[in-house]
Amino acid sequence: MPQKFMKTDVVVIGGGVTGTGILLDLSLRGIDAILIEKEDLANGASGRFHGLLHSGGRYAVSDPESAKECIEENLILKKIMPDAIEDTGGLFIQLIEDDDTFVFEWLKGCQKAGIPVKEISWEEIREPHLTDRVKRAFLVPDASIDGFLMVNLLAEAAKERGARVKTYTEVLEIIAEDSRVSGVRVLDKRANQEITIQANIVVNAAGAWVDAVAESAGIALPIQPNQGSLLVFHHRLTNRVINRLRKPGDADIFVPAGPVTILGTTSIKPEHIDEPSASLEEIERLLDIGAELLPNLKDHRILRSYAGIRPLYSSDTVDEGRDISRSFHIINHEKDGLKGFISVLGGKLTTYRLMAEKTVDEVCGMLGIDVPGITADTKISRTIKGITGQLLCDCESVGTNDLEYWLNTNEALGLNDLRRRTRLGMGTCQGTFCGYRAAGYLTDRGRDGLEELNSFLYERNKGTRLSKGQQTVENALNRAIYLGLFNLNERGPKDG
Numbered sequence: 001m002p003q004k005f006m007k008t009d010v011v012v013i014g015g016g017v018t019g020t021g022i023l024l025d026l027s028l029r030g031i032d033a034i035l036i037e038k039e040d041l042a043n044g045a046s047g048r049f050h051g052l053l054h055s056g057g058r059y060a061v062s063d064p065e066s067a068k069e070c071i072e073e074n075l076i077l078k079k080i081m082p083d084a085i086e087d088t089g090g091l092f093i094q095l096i097e098d099d100d101t102f103v104f105e106w107l108k109g110c111q112k113a114g115i116p117v118k119e120i121s122w123e124e125i126r127e128p129h130l131t132d133r134v135k136r137a138f139l140v141p142d143a144s145i146d147g148f149l150m151v152n153l154l155a156e157a158a159k160e161r162g163a164r165v166k167t168y169t170e171v172l173e174i175i176a177e178d179s180r181v182s183g184v185r186v187l188d189k190r191a192n193q194e195i196t197i198q199a200n201i202v203v204n205a206a207g208a209w210v211d212a213v214a215e216s217a218g219i220a221l222p223i224q225p226n227q228g229s230l231l232v233f234h235h236r237l238t239n240r241v242i243n244r245l246r247k248p249g250d251a252d253i254f255v256p257a258g259p260v261t262i263l264g265t266t267s268i269k270p271e272h273i274d275e276p277s278a279s280l281e282e283i284e285r286l287l288d289i290g291a292e293l294l295p296n297l298k299d300h301r302i303l304r305s306y307a308g309i310r311p312l313y314s315s316d317t318v319d320e321g322r323d324i325s326r327s328f329h330i331i332n333h334e335k336d337g338l339k340g341f342i343s344v345l346g347g348k349l350t351t352y353r354l355m356a357e358k359t360v361d362e363v364c365g366m367l368g369i370d371v372p373g374i375t376a377d378t379k380i381s382r383t384i385k386g387i388t389g390q391l392l393c394d395c396e397s398v399g400t401n402d403l404e405y406w407l408n409t410n411e412a413l414g415l416n417d418l419r420r421r422t423r424l425g426m427g428t429c430q431g432t433f434c435g436y437r438a439a440g441y442l443t444d445r446g447r448d449g450l451e452e453l454n455s456f457l458y459e460r461n462k463g464t465r466l467s468k469g470q471q472t473v474e475n476a477l478n479r480a481i482y483l484g485l486f487n488l489n490e491r492g493p494k495d496g
């Protein structure tokens with residue numbers, strides 16, 4: 001296999017919000033860095049989360065440290081990333097049967113964390129689908145985030161400042177000499193080429209794979225992977241984020257996200273972390289509990305389900321799922337006998353900027369550099385070009401110019417990558433009509449459109465297999481259109 005060498009100050013492993021946030025912070029402090037992502041950007045939890053910019057209210061009782069971090073970061077992100085955030089506001093709803101003592105503790109916790117809370121009357125709630133069994137309702141500054149856009153904005157802003165991003169490149173090994181990191185060995189999957197990247201510092205921000213990457217350096221990290229599953233409803237069922245005001249549990253948050261609503265989550269031990277998916281049992285549970293807040297929930301069409309993995313860090317093995325703190329951890333592995341290697345884990349998408357800043361402070365300390373972080377005051381606006389052209393996806397208004405822009409970056413090549421970058425196929429028809437058109441466009445560009453279409457439909461089909469009601473009609477149409485070509489439950493053409 002051909003070999004290649006590259007050199008930088010810092011290698012960042014993982015193209016989720018943590019890795020891209022760290023890359024931007026490094027580039028703003030003038031530190032040369034390369035980000036390595038084994039698939040496309042936002043392949044992990046950052047593309048499979050709930051979409052909530054937390055006010056901190058959810059953690060006000062159970063995890064005061066996270067609550068404080070969330071409200072502080074919530075206010076900063078609304079200022080610096082307005083393009084990726086919709087400031088919907090949020091409601092915490094106590095139902096008649098919910099515990100008054102918890103509400104009292106919650107109000108105290110919010111006050112302590114600095115979360116602004118305002119009680120409103122039934123007339124002021126104005127949420128038509130909400131049950132009338134509301135006892136009390138409180139407004140908080142929750143909001144909705146487009147995670148795909150956020151990750152792309154961070155990566156683009158870092159690249160504008162000289163950082164490099166390599167997608168479809170997997171870190172195989174952390175290289176060390178004399179108990180000090182000297183770089184990484186990676187595989188560029190598209191070129192089928194191994195590359196040795198020399199670096200002084202390696203930052204492991206590999207999300208649910210953080211322990212596997214640490215393991216390649218001979219270091220054991222106590223990670224408990226935890227799966228959360230979510231349901232996407234076909235339109236906005238709520239105007240604001242709606243949280244159930246009781247001890248955090250399953251299915252107690254509705255997030256309005258663009259044209260849809262996302263209900264979640266669950267908290268279970270995953271079967272596998274590479275291709276997580278919601279089980280029928282989880283879907284039933286989400287619907288049953290969600291219907292306590294929105295009684296006509298089961299009449300609404302579910303577009304799809306999906307699942308993401310939280311890499312919860314606990315050195316205490318008696319901790320279980322929701323009881324493990326959602327705060328973050330930055331581990332300098334000098335304590336494990338390896339200098340120049342840091343792992344970053346836990347936390348929330350809401351707190352990515354703070355995690356990145358603290359990580360880069362640590363990196364600066366290791367490099368002997370004294371430059372303060374400025375991300376809290378650096379506005380990141382949408383400079384991503386594209387914007388429609390000939391229409392391909394009606395549901396999400398995506399056109400040929402949008403695909404062209406990302407194809408030209410040479411980072412996003414396949415239809416699934418283009419979906420993550422542009423939202424193609426994410427709307428009501430779930431790719432039924434735009435799939436053919438986009439595949440035709442790729443074929444015109446000299447790519448294997450049929451192969452791309454197959455992979456795209458397989459991915460879309462994964463989240464709709466367990467669909468119910470109205471959505472089964474849409475799925476039947478999808479199958480009728482495509483079944484001549486593909487078996488949608490597998491990759492590959494129909495007859496082998």
Ligand SMILES: Cc1cc2nc3c(=O)[nH]c(=O)nc-3n(C[C@H](O)[C@H](O)[C@H](O)COP(=O)(O)OP(=O)(O)OC[C@H]3O[C@@H](n4cnc5c(N)ncnc54)[C@H](O)[C@@H]3O)c2cc1C
Pocket residue numbers: 013014015016017018019036037038039040041042043044045046047048049050051052053054169170171172205206207208209210213227228229265307308309310346347348349350351
């Ligand atoms: C179900 C669920 C719901 C959530 N809801 C919310 C919410 O509403 N609000 C909120 O603030 N937070 C939420 N979170 C938390 C949030 O999603 C995560 O904190 C955040 O996305 C983590 O980002 P990350 O970059 O650390 O990890 P990831 O996004 O998982 O990124 C890690 C990346 O590393 C890459 N990688 C792994 N191994 C290698 C390797 N060897 N070489 C190269 N690359 C590699 C992966 O492909 C992946 O892209 C939720 C999490 C889950 C699971």
